[in-house]
Amino acid sequence: MISNRKAMRAGALLLSVILVLGVAGCATPPAQEAVEVVDQLGRTVKVPSKVERIASPYAIANSLVIALGAGDKIVGVETYAKDSKLYAKAAPHLLEAPGIGSGRELNIEECLKLNPDLVIVPSRMKEAAEKLEAQGVATIAIFPEDLDQMADTFALVGKAIGCEERANELVNFYREKTDMVKDLTASLAETDRPRVYLTSKDPLTTCTTEMYQHTMIELAGGQNCSAELDKGFWAQVSLEQVLTWNPDVIALVQGAKFTPEELMADPKWQSIPAIKSGRVYQFPSNLESWDYPTPGAVLGLLWLTSTLHPDLYERTNLEGDAQAFYQQFYNIDVTAEELGL
Template sequence: MKKIAKFLILVLIVCTFGACSKNSTAVQSANNADNNKKITVTDGMKRKIELSKPAEKVLTNYPIAVQILCALDKQDNILGADGNVIKNPLTFSPKAGSSKTAASNDINVEQVIAAKPDLVIIYKKNKEIVPKLEKSNIKVFVVSAENLDELKSTVKDLGILTGKEKKSEEFMEYYTKKLNFIDTKLKVVDQKNRPKVYMAGGGLYLAPGKNMFQNSLIELAGGTNVTGSLSSNKWSQVSAEQLISWNPDVIIITQYSGVKPQDVLNNSALKDISAVKNKKVYLMPSKISSWDMPCPQTILGIMWLSTKTNPELFKDIDITKEVDDFYQQFYGTTYTKLGGTLD
């Protein structure tokens, strides 16, 4: 499986909404009443977004937004993609695909306008195009999902905007249940006795500070981030000497770090670090999508990391089954069938 990288996608998702044959008259009346109601949410820039009915045609250049939409509806009806696309099984259905490529990662405003979408979803770093799209009466939802609460809020809002509230509620219930389960298990571990965790980002010596999503992920999984005193909201450069002085019990290597666990274990300069001596250096899943990012699979990253920080507490957890069950519930297939591994 190819790892998700930076890429541009303009996805047209068509969702069909219909009444059941049983009690069709009553259902149709209810649907008509619902259609007269305004749909209102607040996006990641605190902007009020209002639709007259659930969005049926959605365009986005943000891969995580596509993953959320797929999780909400188990999408297999993506009709096409425009851009330099990496065909990831959780981004596009088997029916989808495009041979077109884009010259850059910029959003083509003209193409978006021509597609006449009901809703455009963008990442906040592209916020400068909002006025251009709104000038053409196109509704734009800006995503800011830099922590777990923002991620959950985004899922809820996209569920409302696309008429998939029940599915978004199912997603939230899953998250709440699993987080409560982990938290209950961790109550027996005193905060000062929690294992010290070091996470490597874009390189072995790039680490997350207290304002980064990865910091909260480590804490939710029952660890203490050794770089949590760093105040930057970006990956911070640290030295080998600092890493040695922190002496982490566990070292986590991200998929995009360019480093393998064996590289750390074979590094003679780091041989006295507790994690190295005890061979507790792990590669964070997954090759399909990075579980340390604010995406639907984040809960899997928390569960997986819990089994590494406190293995005795979570020894009864079959993490592969947990992961497969999640993918089956929200993507209609299992992680194993997609070729995902937990190495």
């Protein structure tokens, strides 16, 4: 009897130990392993395996996160987000989200207040990225400034936020359309490729070859007038330089502070072929800028192709492609008026 009682007590003690260890394990589960990514500055970054709070001062990054289906996880945005018509339709909560900067600067203090799991910045913000990392905040830098870099950006962000399948869908759509344009324009002779001058918000500011806009012009079957500018981003030029370039076509970015009509009426520009022929256009879309390297930039490529070579890609095709794009990746229906077509 005594030995049986001792055995029972020993068994009860062992059971108690097992229960205590079991409860402790449920209360404090082992930390999940981080996801390791290499950003577009070549930095290896460890990102939490489950990202729930994303912050970025970069509109390009936020538009991409929405397209990947994680817009509800964005907690900090660019300071001018309240003006975004795309957000109003696809992610209206972002209109009231805290602003933490722009594509040129980040308010680190305000960003940290949001307790983000992940911060996404443009590659020019290397110093800010390192400061955030020093505070224990996973931060990746992106650089979507040509065709391959754009696809790499989609894949990088998709992996970082756990949306790899969706990122692959976006890359496939992007590749399909860019390959189509390559095929359409590949056989054009140099004489059939118009000289294109792209203006920023100011008529005497244009793109360099380090920018996606340069790639867009060349791929769409044009010749970028400013191809000799190979350093930096938006570059200031003189009117004399534009006159020397003598563009056949002038394209204004969507956010230009002047209209094609105003430019064509300027007496100082009258000797330019684009002005004489009336081939001065503005990127459309009342939702977002198609001339910037967001996911929607592929639509800007299609628009520019149809503008430079309407015989190769008709404008009516663009409307259908654009509507399919926004339905697939932003889950919204858009009208031709919203597209600016």
